[in-house]
Amino acid sequence: MHILEAKNIYFSYNNGLQILRGVNFKVKSGKIVAVIGPNGAGKTTLFKHFNGLLFPERGSVFVKGKKIRKENLMEIRREIGFLFQNPDDQIIAPTVFQDVAFGPLNFGFDENMIEHNVREALKLVGMEGYENKSPHNLSYGQKKRIAIAGILAYQPSIMILDEPFAGLDPEGVRDFKRLLLKLRKDLGLTVVFSSHDINALLGLVDRVHVMIDGQILLEGKTEEVLSNPSLEKAGLEMPVLFRIYHALIHKGVEIPFPADETEIVENLVRILNDEK
Amino acid sequence: MMKSESNTGLIVVYAFAGVVIAVSATKVLTGIIIFFFSSMVSVLYFKIPFKNFKKIVLMIPFGGFIALFQPFTKGEHVIISLSFIHIYAEGLDFGLLLLSRLVASFSFIVLVSSLHEHEILAAMRWLRLPTQFIFMLSLTVRYLKEFYTMLNVLKNSITCRGFSLKAKMPYKRKIRIVSYLMGSLVVSSIERGERTYEAMASRGYSVSSKIFMREFNINIRELSLTVLLISCVSLIRLLELL
Numbered sequence A: 001m002h003i004l005e006a007k008n009i010y011f012s013y014n015n016g017l018q019i020l021r022g023v024n025f026k027v028k029s030g031k032i033v034a035v036i037g038p039n040g041a042g043k044t045t046l047f048k049h050f051n052g053l054l055f056p057e058r059g060s061v062f063v064k065g066k067k068i069r070k071e072n073l074m075e076i077r078r079e080i081g082f083l084f085q086n087p088d089d090q091i092i093a094p095t096v097f098q099d100v101a102f103g104p105l106n107f108g109f110d111e112n113m114i115e116h117n118v119r120e121a122l123k124l125v126g127m128e129g130y131e132n133k134s135p136h137n138l139s140y141g142q143k144k145r146i147a148i149a150g151i152l153a154y155q156p157s158i159m160i161l162d163e164p165f166a167g168l169d170p171e172g173v174r175d176f177k178r179l180l181l182k183l184r185k186d187l188g189l190t191v192v193f194s195s196h197d198i199n200a201l202l203g204l205v206d207r208v209h210v211m212i213d214g215q216i217l218l219e220g221k222t223e224e225v226l227s228n229p230s231l232e233k234a235g236l237e238m239p240v241l242f243r244i245y246h247a248l249i250h251k252g253v254e255i256p257f258p259a260d261e262t263e264i265v266e267n268l269v270r271i272l273n274d275e276k
Numbered sequence B: 001m002m003k004s005e006s007n008t009g010l011i012v013v014y015a016f017a018g019v020v021i022a023v024s025a026t027k028v029l030t031g032i033i034i035f036f037f038s039s040m041v042s043v044l045y046f047k048i049p050f051k052n053f054k055k056i057v058l059m060i061p062f063g064g065f066i067a068l069f070q071p072f073t074k075g076e077h078v079i080i081s082l083s084f085i086h087i088y089a090e091g092l093d094f095g096l097l098l099l100s101r102l103v104a105s106f107s108f109i110v111l112v113s114s115l116h117e118h119e120i121l122a123a124m125r126w127l128r129l130p131t132q133f134i135f136m137l138s139l140t141v142r143y144l145k146e147f148y149t150m151l152n153v154l155k156n157s158i159t160c161r162g163f164s165l166k167a168k169m170p171y172k173r174k175i176r177i178v179s180y181l182m183g184s185l186v187v188s189s190i191e192r193g194e195r196t197y198e199a200m201a202s203r204g205y206s207v208s209s210k211i212f213m214r215e216f217n218i219n220i221r222e223l224s225l226t227v228l229l230i231s232c233v234s235l236i237r238l239l240e241l242l
């Protein structure tokens, strides 16, 4: 069964422009899934349908098999952690502890549970010891971690992350990837996120959806989608690894499809040695 | 850790609110006595850094200057007369009252500002202020600095492009640029408000939402100090009324 499913949804903002045009989207439980696409493709708009911030004009969205309605919003939002692009929009309380406790308090956790969950969440994102700090003085990456902790603290089953890598340094991106993998492994979390950093997807996501102009153009396993030449036609870019692979094939070098950099390098070295 | 800090905040706020009320009394001397008594106790007990008090000392001349003139200007009963300068009893009284209120209010501000905002909020919660009110205040505390940062960003963006209030350009143009600045500040705060609301809703915000605050237990020492301070203040106020 799919833990999250959008069936043929259409949406336009008040100005009448059709932003989503028949989007179908399915995610299996425990998977990490990326949505890529150019600016203005409708990724954020789609994501806002996943926890009832927006409702489709046509079609419906299901979370754990339940259709999202105005009546069950709290129940749905309890299942979904939504990370916004700018952590400053998301962190609302005067101290880190109070902010991370905001979600659990709203969802009716008792006081001991809140204390426990907040500490665990801060530990998971590597921000223990910051409980009484004011969010204002934290760095961008630290704020992002606090925003994540604010979601983890109420133990949702799905995380929706809008451009989680934006604004992070390479180290930050690596840390974040590690964190997502850990969350999936330890908590069985399902993760859906959008990203413009194509190279960061390798070794992290199970499936990729390519969104263009309010529609899903391509969908499939990460390697298949990211090495698909039609990606470039859509104004996107393949990861460097796959571009090198395609260039080699184009030059007539017979080389197996690489899973990562070491593999392609080893194969090239082997070919070079054989020629000698 | 946060527990005792909050209590500190609570007590200081409480005691000094009392002091400010007390010095609004007509008898000046009592006010000053209470002020020194309670501030010394608070300073010693709560280990408030002495540098906070330097700020008061810096602020006193400003108001003190005004207070200084009062004895010469007001009243009917001349106590000292130096040829054409008269010092009036009422004026002296009023000047002293002004000075003591000034010192008390400034110390209140300095002491309170030596606390973290969240401690003051926690104190308000303890005083049973409505949760909605505290929630809004928490948001204000969180975002005030953000807006200040935002204002600076906007200001930098126009100064980088050569604007300054001292620049040589028509007055009207200056006004227009400043109003653009204000306008974009308003627009971006509305937009930010929208996004913040969405983010809050995603984490289950509803009308009954509140900010998490621990219930705190006041220990006997702190409680007795609070009681002592407040009853001193009330007692002297009461004696005055008799």
Ligand SMILES: Nc1ncnc2c1ncn2[C@@H]1O[C@H](COP(=O)(O)OP(=O)(O)OP(=O)(O)O)[C@@H](O)[C@H]1O
Binding pocket: A013, A014, A015, A019, A037, A038, A039, A040, A041, A042, A043, A044, A045, A046
């Ligand atoms: N509140 C709104 N009102 C009207 N139009 C909007 C609103 N929000 C977004 N749009 C429009 O909807 C389209 C899709 O925007 P959306 O933010 O979903 O794109 P995106 O794929 O997330 O882009 P990006 O990669 O830049 O984040 C854009 O053309 C945008 O101008």
Ligand SMILES: [Mg+2]
Binding pocket: A043, A044, A045, A162
């Ligand atoms: Mg977006």
